[in-house]
Amino acid sequence: MDILVICEDLPRSRLSRTELFLKSEKELDPLLEKFYEQGYGLTISPVILTPEEARQIPALFLDMTEDAVILFDRENFLSEFWRNSGPGFGTVELRGCGWAVDGTGVSGKMAE
Numbered sequence: 001m002d003i004l005v006i007c008e009d010l011p012r013s014r015l016s017r018t019e020l021f022l023k024s025e026k027e028l029d030p031l032l033e034k035f036y037e038q039g040y041g042l043t044i045s046p047v048i049l050t051p052e053e054a055r056q057i058p059a060l061f062l063d064m065t066e067d068a069v070i071l072f073d074r075e076n077f078l079s080e081f082w083r084n085s086g087p088g089f090g091t092v093e094l095r096g097c098g099w100a101v102d103g104t105g106v107s108g109k110m111a112e
Contacts, residue, residue, distance in 0.1 A: 004060070005048045006077055017048040051077060 010017055025044060035042045047060070054060065054077070061081065073079060 001042060001044050003044055003046045004054075005046055006051055006054050007048065008050060010048065010050050014048075018046065021046045021048060055081070 005021065011020070028044070032042055032044075049057075049060075061078070070078060
């Protein structure tokens with residue numbers, strides 16, 4: 001499972017960022033173990049960026065228009081990104097927060 005984390009004040013080193021994430025991932029070990037016992041091998045692959053870095057590589061978000069489920073968008077970073085990016089980004093839904101990107105901009109579609 002790919003996880004995009006956009007965070008202020010990150011270390012410059014990718015390795016240092018990954019080490020920070022690993023501390024949080026340890027909290028998920030019991031849940032991941034349950035999935036494994038049920039026959040689901042689940043690995044987490046984080047992409048950890050600052051907001052400035054994320055704005056510089058919009059191609060990163062193109063894949064999200066095909067199959068992403070956005071669970072949390074603090075300060076509406078992604079919705080603002082898509083609103084300002086214009087048409088052509090496909091459809092992305094934010095669960096429970098009531099917006100989607102549909103190639104024409106942000107709409108009021110509520111994700112189920």
